[in-house]
Amino acid sequence: MAGSLNPVKTRTALRTSARISLETLLVLLMTGVVLWILGQMWSVIWPLVVALLLTTLTWPPVRWLRKRGWKPALAAALVTVLFLLVLAGTVVLIAVPVASQSPELASGVVDGIQHLREWASGPPLNIGDDQVTSALDTALDRIQNSVGDIVNYTVTGVSTVVNGLVTAILALFLMFFFLKDGPRFLPWLARQLPGRLAVDVPTVAGRSWDTLGAFVRSQAFVGLLDAVFIGLGLWIVGVPLVLPLAVLTFVTAFVPIVGALFAGFVAVLIALVSNGWTDALIVLAIIVAVQQLEGNVFQPMVQSRGLGLHAAVVLLAVTLGGSLAGIVGSLLAVPIAALIAVFWIYVREQLSDPVPEPVPDEPAEVPAD
Template sequence: MPIHDLPHEARIAASLDVRAEEPAGEPGHRPPTVPGSSPRPAGPPAPTTNVGVDRMRVIGDGFRFVTAWSLRVIIVAAALWLLWWVLEKVWFGVLPILLALIVATVLAPVVQLGRRIGLPSSLSTILTLLLSLALLAGVVAGLVPSIAGQSQQIFDQAGEGVGQVRSWISGPPLNLDDAQVDEYLTSAVSWIQERSSDAAGAVASGLGAVGSALVTLALMLVLLFFFLKDGPKFLPWVRRTTGRTVGRHLTEALTRMWSTLGGFIRTQAIVSAVDAVLIGIGLLVLQVPLALTLAVLTFLGGFIPIVGAVVAGGIAVLVALVTQGVTSALIVLVIVLAVQQIEGNVLQPMLQGRSMQMHPGIVLLAVAGGSTLFGIIGAFLAVPFAATFVVGLRYLSEQVDLRSGDVSAAETPFATPEGYVAGAQAEHAAAAARETEQAAMAAAQHGSVASAAPPRPGFLAWLCGRH
């Protein structure tokens, strides 16, 4: 019988027998002899526990998986770095857009109310902006006389407060004498004088910042007008530009982000207003100077969660300490802490839904990162940005659940009809994938699929996960 008609094991044995019978003197017909070995080892191979798929194949597939995801992470990180670099270059133009979007979420319901009562879109937008500016001007006009009239009183009482602090320092437990206190004060004055040039430079840069802020404010007002006037036309334009599939996803995701951002800003405004009223009443009862100004500062600080409330409360306590002494400062501190406890345990849980809340650690990290990178504006924008980012992650997770078949479109709360259609398509794709997988498994069990390993994908297909 020819060798090629024999079984696999018999062909191996026959080839070994043939090689054993070849002439020893003809080079190239036999492999080099290994010392201590025979041409045909006696006995069967040693038993192995690896009776299934070769272990190295499994390990290699694992390394391929890790390598593919590592490359994807590197590519995503590079794209984010490039986006960040571009954002830094165009930040002066991006900032008015972000501020206009945040203000638009607050004023959009007022513009919609004007449309519902029959006003043209342009007229409703103009009236809303004029009323908002008039309200802001009224608040400023009401605070300026108070600040101008009570500033001198604070400066006069600050000298008495410094004397009280000096008396406290000279007593126990510090027990510093007047000479040591004077030495420390002299050192502080010298330190300030040495940096007077830096202060002058800071003033000059501050004037430049004021000019930049005025330009940013003007751009923000112009953009705000167009956002409020033409806002309802934006999502239809997105769907026309990107196509039906991407347009549906963008419509749903952007609608959720807009609703979350608007709800967050309005809720923070209500919470901050309650804090400002309660703390302002306490300051008025104690007759602390600049009580109304401190109340407005508390309201503005409320838009920077955690950090803003602490800073505004600290300023109120400091003013009370300088003007009225330790007892009044302690009472103000108790009022501030009580109001913050009411805010954290009653107001925010009642006004904000669970879907809008974030862990305090995330809030602190967002505020710290935003303030480090972009100052006060960054601290103000950090939490709204984090809230919209979380909404985007939740939408992606929801789409993964629909694609995997873990949830159905009927169980998912969608914000738009376009989102429901996109969810139904994802659910249909999950059902089709399950049917294909079940058919392949059934075919493999019946032996209708070839046992040969599938061909390896190309590099781009492997990197994109298509294998």
């Protein structure tokens, strides 16, 4: 028979549970306060985030120039000007044609979903339930709005997020200062902090910068490869709107897993509406082949260190970010999750006991003869 509960152990367990619950509530409260403060400061934080992301892309050429004797300000100025020229050329050569064809892209997606509805309502599926029809209508509206939003972000960039030109100019100025004075930041930060914080905070900041840079540069490179190969395949098959679809593929590459599925879905729908089932299946095969190359060849080669995040964590982060902040949240979800992982790994390292070094066995004494 089971014995009666020990009152001392019971009270101790209740006190421990109450203390842990209170501490958890306090942590959640402080997290909510911090998020609220960040939301109030979003007009400043968003240009800062954009500047950091751009700096991760433009820092390698600045570092290369500085190693060859260039002054920090001169190297940062040259790379910033070159970045602006590349950005302007991209707007003229790509964004303008994409903007002119974006209504066709959105209508093509809508027509493709209508084709799928008609096919699903006929044999052999014979789906005619009102709830299914309502769900398809909802998906139709959401995808149409999403395509418009993504094309909008692609065409107008940062300037659509917060007050347009002010945000873009502020982000560019911040990028220049980050490129010029970036290596001085961590030593300066260490001098400003007291005690152990002078070591912990710069260490976490340095690791976070390395992780963020690896993510942004690898995603940009892999997205460019995806856009080139998929765009080339669409051009060979004869699918219209090749340029908008290639740009959409590049942009959505910054949203792992979900972005590739969305861009592939849009490309297949356009091929279905314009060229029929045969070409749609060919486009689907091309996209699957390119995605397999990306997952098995491109990503391991480019992301040598990776983010250390499981695919399920990435998927949940993208879903949560999209539900909280739309497309911006989806774009920033994975980098934020990776930075949280960096912070957690460092805290775990500091709280873990050091692994004891093995003690060498003492040689056995040999008895004297």
